[in-house]
Amino acid sequence: MGEMTSTLPWLSLAIFVPIVAGILVLIMGSDERADFTRKLALFGSVISFLVTLPVYFGFDGSTAQMQFVEKTPWIDAFSATYHLGVDGISMWLVLLTSFITVIVVLAGWEVITKRVAQYMAAFLILSGLMVGVFAALDGLLFYIFFEATLIPMYIIIGVWGGPNRVYAAFKFFLYTLLGSLLTLVAFIYLYTQTGSFDILVWQQAKLGYTPQMLIFFALLAAFAVKVPMWPVHTWLPDAHVEAPTGGSIVLAAIMLKLGAYGFLRFSLPIAPDASHSMAGLMIALSLVAVIYIGLVAIVQDDMKKLVAYSSVAHMGFVTLGFFLFNTAGMEGAIIQMISHGFVSGAMFLCIGVLYDRLHTRRIADYGGVINTMPKFVTFFVLFSMANSGLPATSGFVGEFYVILGAVEHNFWIGLLTATALILGASYSLWMVKRVAYGDITNEAVKQMKDVNCREYALLAILAIFVLVMGIYPKLFTDVMHVSVQQLLDHVAVSKL
């Protein structure tokens, strides 16, 4: 596979600008100068976003080659290299990450008052690390970024989280660490087999059936926990409920994609035969996530928990799409990944807006919010619609493609998948009904003020993306199409 290099190391900039910005915020910021700290962080996140734009504009969607490639020797003892590059799939995730970071910095603007500098720095550094995960083409580099993201997230949940934050932070860290440690052993095994840490070399490496199966399951341990797939999803509701709004946004919008991306970059191309033979299991697990977790979401009385469970259900669509091994399923899954980034981020932002005013996340404490916050409810309804997969929103495109792929694969799987549209509508719209409409039963709701300029702008930006993606998905699919096709072609060839 050929590679295309570029003049400026844009991907390195995309990784290290936010990290350096985070370190600067950590050094220069303080609670006494909170306003300055916030502005510095915003400046850093905007610059970080801007340096990822050339990756989008300079991207050539007509080739499946790795682009913006950088390669320098790094650890000679392991012949590991500092090897970066993006294809039509990871390019979107890099952009999504830097974009969401701006949203997150703004989302914590007035809410976070203690240890502002550390809060902002954690998110900036986390952003750089996550871009690193998506851009890395060296297994060791990937692993280091993948694992390093745990540190800032652990701190974010533990320091700025809710009452049960310590439990949630530990559960988040240890659960995900368990999976990734097994992946490390798999990576080391691949290194001893191929003598290289290069992902592209691994993808081409011939492997027997048993090693493929072992590698598949070792990778599954990390990626399934991260996605998260049923039944290893239990850390997610806890982490989401306890994390501050910004933490929930990053978790749902990007961190879950680290796992899904891992399937695309590692599991499928490295162990194609194992992936094919395990496809039935993966589809079954995904369907359980889509249907059972969808049902679980309906009965939640905590808004954040409800959206957390709906995230698990939506990510079930993603893993389902991957293991259908057809274009519609794969592209639908990737679109779902990006769309879910916007929609779940927006949902958590909405809940954050409500929480900042009433300091409760219980659905029963609300009701009739539309009377006091009409602007907010407009957005809230839009995002809930997107969450339930209404046509013309981004949520529809991905789910529709995946259902299409599923029907192509097997009618009954398609039918079961399609029930998710009903379940999605049930939990999203029922929540909207109980929160936004009806009579005001809680006196405190009467005192709630509508969204301010900052919140309005945040919600509006996300709303634009959700609609654009829903109305004109070609913008996204065109660029990724060749990469997806190349991946499918690669997976179709047996390595045995």
Place this chain on the structure above:
Amino acid sequence: MENQFNFALAAPEIILVIMAMGILVYDAFSHEASRKTTYVFSLCALIILTVVSLMQWNSGIGGTTFYGMYVADPLAHFLKIASYLAVLVTLIYSRQYVVDRDMSKSGELYPLTLCALLGQMVMISASSMLTIYLGLELMSLALYTLVALRRDSLVATESAMKYFVLGALASGFMLYGISMVYGATGHVDLAGVMQVIRSGQAGEMTLVLGTVFVVAGLAFKLGAVPFHMWIPDVYQGAPTAITLTIGAAPKLAALAITLRLLIEGLNGVALSWQPMLIILAVLSLAIGNLTAIMQTNFKRMLAYSTISHVGFVLLGLLSGVAANGTVMSGAYASSLFYIVTYVLTTLASFGLVLLMSRQGFECENIDDLKGLNQRSPLMAFGMLLLMFSLAGIPPLVGFHAKLVVLQAVVSAGHVWLAIYAVLCSLIGAFYYLRVVKVVYFDEPVQGVPAPDTAWSFRSGVMSVNGLLIIVLGILPGGLMTLCVQVIDASLKF
């Protein structure tokens, strides 16, 4: 026959003996309560030694002397320099602590520390079983005395007794094993032992039995389960400054004699001692990590964590010879890398404890660290780095240490051992995370004196130490290559 007395090779030891004696004599006539001059002289001695060893290494001086008793090779130079720097940093970190507690008043502290260092140097440069024993005893006797230095402290005296009795027992084991190996091979110098074993003339039964005792003695010195009982008590009971002296530099010397004895001398019976090391490693990883979870005392927790790290070092050592007899020196290099980076992290961990201890207050319990982030963000961040590095989370150096060892283990075909090791380090992650939790998530408690946040020479050194943990975590390549070169240039298989 060529001249067998090449004193130039042993220049660092000779210089250190002279300087340690000089410092001892000077100290006897000193009236300074804080012994500042003695302290500065000791630091100077260490810097001079570093320069001497660097020059020796750089100019390629090496070889064996004193009828094969003593060897100066790149491994010796490398480990000696690491030991000097470890002792140097130890002295700098513990300076304020010993002054506050009047431990420097009688002046033995510095000469004794230098004597312990001398013992370590002899161990590192030993190429005969007798030299190894000599160095070991010199180091151990100095360390026993250091632990008991605060003779009015009941716990310190108790732990000194424990250390002494168990240490003497282990030395006995080792000596017994050495005598059997001598009986089986007719040699005390390691090159001779190796040759006789290779030629197949050694008495098999006696040799293997002797190996068992040698391994037991080494396991004690390294602190591997089931010979670990002294570690928690001594780490906790000794004054923190001395804990640092015991916990850092001696590990390097212990690894050196393990390499010399097992990998060089007893290389021929590797397939006999590798299974023994597997048992030691498996037990150390499990018991070290599981017991550390239950600790409330920070020093004791670090002691158990040391035991689990020794398990990892052993994993590297046991992966060197494959079942078909091929030797992979990379495995030994991985153990070397592990121990060097471990010493670096340990220095900073105990250094932070020393920094937080004040006059009349020992920062010993994990709860004493509560809310550190609100009192000193920089120290809290340092603690975070150290704990994540010990837990093996990238991008810190502890991750690469685990990576190289695991790679060696997988290359040797022990995939299940690698999986076991990572599961144990998952358990280990819990108690390191708990420290970070206490530091970051908890509110400060009343009654704990504020840590010293003023900038000083000591905190400068500590910052460099902390920075090294990140820098080596991002760019570990240089040190890894160095370890491989040193092992390849020094060990003869």
